[in-house]
Amino acid sequence: MQNDTDDLLRAVLTDVLGLKPGQAAGFTAQTGLFGALPELDSMAVANLLAEIEDRMGITIDDEDVDGDLLADYGSLLGFVAARREAA
Template identity: 50%
Template sequence: MDIRSEVVSVLDEVLSLKGRATAFSLDTPLLGALPELDSMAVVALITNLEERFGFCVDDDEIDGSVFASLASLIDFVHRKLGS
């Protein structure tokens, strides 16, 4: 499984970016840079990542740094899959 492309797919789907997420680089900022990524979208994104990858996210694991960039979000998924 290519985690990066799966995360990009979830981002694109949840935020209704209509394919824009496929152009994101690892350095692309997310939270604060994408108007679509509001607090409700964060909840939907977490839920979709849990379903897609089969892990569970505790409330205390989530802060703004997870959603700082595409790279930080991918790193978070890697850590969850490794634990």
């Protein structure tokens, strides 16, 4: 499921943020997100999280959302993967 989650998350980031084709494919666990990607501003965060919930079939609570969650790709992927496994 981890690989499936990784592929889905890269697709969501590309679709919601309007990233260039293949841009998300190059993300590593250390790739910065919030504050590093100009496309991921405070307005885009809500849309991104809503789309992750819809496509992944998970719920993201307000208390889950902090600076660490969107700090880098690895943090976001780890969170989403854990939620999918628990669902």
